[in-house]
Amino acid sequence: MAKILVGKYEGSIYEEGNGYTGALSLGFGPDGKRRRLKRKGRTKEQVKDKLIKAVDDLEQGIKEERNHTVEKAVNALLVHLAKQGKSEATMNTYRGLAHHHIINKIGKTKLTDLTADDVEKWLDECAENMTTQTLKIVHGLLRRSIRLAERRDKVGRNVALLVDTPHGKRPTRRSRSLSLAQATKLLHTAEDPRHRLGAYVILAIVSGLRTEELRALTWADVDLNNKVVYVLRSDRDGGDTKTKKSRRGIAIADMAVDALTALRKRQAAEKLQAGDAWQGHNLVFCKENGAPYTDDDVLRRFRRLTKAAGIGESWVPRELRHTFVSIMSDQGVALEKISDLVGHSDTRTTQTVYRHELRPIVTTGAEKMNVIFNNQKTRSA
Template identity: 60%
Template sequence: MAKILIGKYEGSIYREGDGYTGALSLGFKPNGKRNRLKRKGKNRTEVRDKLIKAVRELETGAKPAPNYRVENAVNDFLAAFATTDRSDSSKKTYRTLVDGQIIPLIGRIPLTDLSADDVEKWLNGRTKHLATSTLNIVHNLLVRSIKRAMRHDKVGRNVAELVDTPVGKDGRPSKSLSLEQADALLTEATKPEHRLGAYVILAVTSGLRTEELRPLKWSDVDLDSATVYVLRADRHKGETKTLLSRRGLGLADMAVEALRALRTRQAAERLQAGETYQDHDLVFCHEDGTPYTGNSIRYFFRKVLNAAGLVGDEWCPRELRHTFVSLMSDHGVSIETISKLVGHKSTKITEEVYRHQLKPEIRDGVEHMNLIFKSKAPKSA
């Protein structure tokens, strides 16, 4: 019989039947009988590990439920998250990631048995399938789910916090349309058969984010002064991404023309729909006034792309913003001005996010030196 000390508790591990039993003395119960904590295992090491875990749970006040699994923890977290005022798109995204990346792979593991090694193995197994940004989200979902379980005394510690998120596969790099491609797209977008034509035109000529365009209201648009005011976004609490994202922008002539045509079209649709029309004052919406989803935007966007002779699946709506930055930069607009137009709080963010769309300026120094030392330049023969 081997004597042991785990934390402040003394005990022993001894052979019993085909394995071993460990017992720690916790003092005495109210009725005067000894209070002992017991765990069984195949060998001494397994028994000791179980006793250490039991003591940790005892000291943290956890009341582990052996049938409470990882899937229970993440489902309980999502149920609580669903009652918050976070956006429906975030709730849907989290549900999809949990159902696809967590529950099928580690969901059946009892939460008290989940180890840091289990989490690390799971994350490493997803690196060939998920981009780093997505890996961060699913890892964070597990961490938050276990934190909630800890608050409800389901487990004593959060093993997911002990693991670093690995690097995933390279994400799809954003790109921008060339001037020729953008011109072809805008020409096609002016045709009345395209429901999303005005959206495409405004996105390319203003650089608005997709989440700024979807909730845009007619009350935010002044066609007489050719101005659009960005006051909200389709994200948490409807707030714009940053304070500087709340901005007023001038509208290009073709954008004003496209929006006037859209407003006339919507007036006819409202008249035809009658009482069934849902008036949300949205600039971009379905025939009955209901908001577009992200999928709706992508569907109509591909129709414009394909009609313009561009391959729709190779482009996504957010790259219209990248196109705006690229065209501005190629036209000589300073990065400071571009940064203000796209609503960034600093040029550093613009440089990091749109580095592939910004025209390099590394020859500026050479050009200035040539001017400074012009007299020293060798004369041509």
């Protein structure tokens, strides 16, 4: 047994098992019991280094938890973000990314043992099958997890800050928009009552609403008599969006009014049949028992519709919004008006997000849509 002195603390290092254990005496606690700090390692030098670091952390006020893993840190962040009021859609995205790419790969690593080299190696592996944008989100989640642990004195420094996010090697899938002919086919198919998501698709194409806005829409937000829906600007990080200022009313085309009217009657019958099993969220778009749709529910039902319309199964719901912008631009609606219709605060955002849908020369929503698709119906009749 070798006696050692680390700072003002006396202790010893002794053989134990296949390596060495070091112990420092920290005096007595309020309960009268002796307080000791222990660290293990393969060599005496390794143990002494760990003891020196532990004492440094102790003197800096860091209550280092030896078993506080990356997984625990990430889960703590997810709880913290949920309490901050992040939307369920955002939290589902974060949980999925955190579980598949952080917890499954480096979750068991102790936070105090994690090095910048570990983080760099992990990011390089993720980059093989990830887009740059997703990689930034995943790296950001790890950085924020360790920062929260650092703030709570669980760890001394944030090693994830020492590593730059690499470029992902998987190309980003660019959003597309349906052509007018494709949109007309899809609208015609969506009118078939066999497709439960039909009204959702119709309203998305003729209004340009976001998928998260559509999923959150309640019947209290729908005024069928005046042909208007009211939406709150969709949840985004970094700001309170649920204010009177962010609520906007959108006039909707006749075909959307007809589809919503039919859907309301259908839901009334389903509610009566379900009885006590009905989940009373008052959602416009929901499952047969009133339960909310998940992202996967919407995607699965949406692709059934696009397949039935004969336009393939590679489309995603957000591209209906791109389609709205494309058709508006094609019909000569001014950029400023398109910006207003899609709920952007300025045209710069519209130009950035929908640059592929906007035409080089651009000269209101519900009125245009009525004319456009009524003409298409007449031609196909």
